[in-house]
Amino acid sequence: MxxxxxxxxxxxxxxxxxxxxxxxxxxxxxxxxxxxxxxxxxxxxxxxxxxxxxxxxxxxxxxxxxxxxxxxxxxxxxxxxxxxxxxxxxxxxxxxxxxxxxxxxxxxxxxxxxxxxxxQRSESEPIKLKQEKDDSSESIESVVALGGTFDHFHDGHKILLTAGAFLAKDKLIVGITDDELLEKKKYKEFLQSYDYRKHVVLEFLNHIRPDLEIDPNAIRDICGPTGYIEEIDSLVVSRETIAGGDYINKFRAEKGFRQLKVHVINVIGGEEDDGFQNKLSSTQLRKEEYEATHKTSAGL
Known part of the structure; x- marks a missing residue:
């Protein structure tokens, strides 16, 4: 069975x-x-x-x-x-x-x-995992925001969303890049639609935090919902996109909005020293889909 x-x-x-x-x-x-x-x-x-x-x-x-x-x-x-x-x-x-x-x-x-x-588990020596400095507790912020393309949903997306769900007490605002901003992406013919990407994000979050209100918003500019929703307490970003958090806080300051506490999570498969060249990414997954499709076509 x-x-x-x-x-x-x-x-x-x-x-x-x-x-x-x-x-x-x-x-x-x-x-x-x-x-x-x-x-x-x-x-x-x-x-x-x-x-x-x-x-x-x-x-x-x-x-x-x-x-x-x-x-x-x-x-x-x-x-x-x-x-x-x-x-x-x-x-x-x-x-x-x-x-x-x-x-x-x-x-x-x-x-x-x-x-x-x-x-039976395998033999494995206990590993002391290196932890970052952010020791924030669960449900420490009322409203948390984060954003991404969320194309070809992968482990990096899951970790980002889980971090946001961990920190948020009442609401998690999720910015999802709208289709119109993705025209210049590599292998764009393999990009998933906005509606599909939103569905996958909501399905995942509703499973890991069923009690949490999820508010999906289309990203149509560099700041997304953090640029026009004042009632946000903190922002979750990856180590690769810290600069984006700084820009958002500068933009919010100019509008008289409260500053966001920025929480940083790590990037899977990448190191800061090499510019995160080996990170897990949607672009790489689209490339693999492109290569698989052309390989199949060539074999016909």
Whole structure:
């Protein structure tokens, strides 16, 4: 039997790499178009800790799914108790580590109805993850904003959105680049539509923070919603786009708007010293789609 919606309970946040066998088992037992939730069972109280955990978990999941030849499986990392607010969770497969008691901390009334598989984690030395200075707590700001293209939705997008969802208490404003600003993008013929990108963003956020109000806005200029919505407390940016946060605060100051606290998260697969040349990006994913399409055409 193949499953369509699996969940893994991850408790040992110091040995994330050891959960590779659990992800492999989930992929083995799941359909290629299934979803995989990885629940961090241990409480996460600071943004800098969440940032590094997300990067480690998503990277491990993506690499493992590539090896199992099921990269299409939709992966989401859940944190704290927000999974309890999911209206109709459809998990049909639960993967547990044989050596911990994480099931006792999984507060889901129908858990006994889910097919459960126990898997032994691999040997892995505990790793001390390097954390940034931003130790902001959960729900520290009433209204948080962030923005992006969100084309070919990838792990970097998921981390940015999760950081915003972690910080926001009442509302998360998400700027999504409108189609008209993407005319000069590379491989633009493979760009996804604004409506599709908005749908994917909302679907993801409504799953990881069902209790949070999400306000999507089209970005049609450099500032997007942060340039005309005054009631925003903070902005989440990636390390690559810090300058954009500075520009936005300057623009808001000229309009007499409050200054935004800028929270910075890391970039997957890139280093500041080399200009983030190897970062995970939508452009690279469009390029791969372009090359795959032309390779197929050439073979006909």
């Amino acid at each position: 193949s499953y369509r919606s699996s969940i893994i309970l991850l408790k040992d946040t110091e040995s994330i790499q050891s959960y590779g066998p659990l992800i492999s088992k989930a992929a083995e037992l799941s359909t290629i178009d299934s979803s995989l939730d990885i629940l961090i069972v241990s409480p996460v109280t600071k943004l800098n800790h969440l940032d590094v955990l997300l990067a480690e978990i998503y990277t491990l999941a993506t690499d493992t799914l590539q090896l199992t030849e099921k990269p299409q499986i939709k992966t989401r990392v859940l944190f704290n108790k927000h999974y309890k607010d999911i209206k109709e969770p459809d998990w049909d497969l639960l993967i547990l580590d044989t050596s911990d008691n994480s099931l006792d901390e999984f507060e889901y009334e129908d858990r006994d109805l889910i097919h459960t598989v126990n898997v």
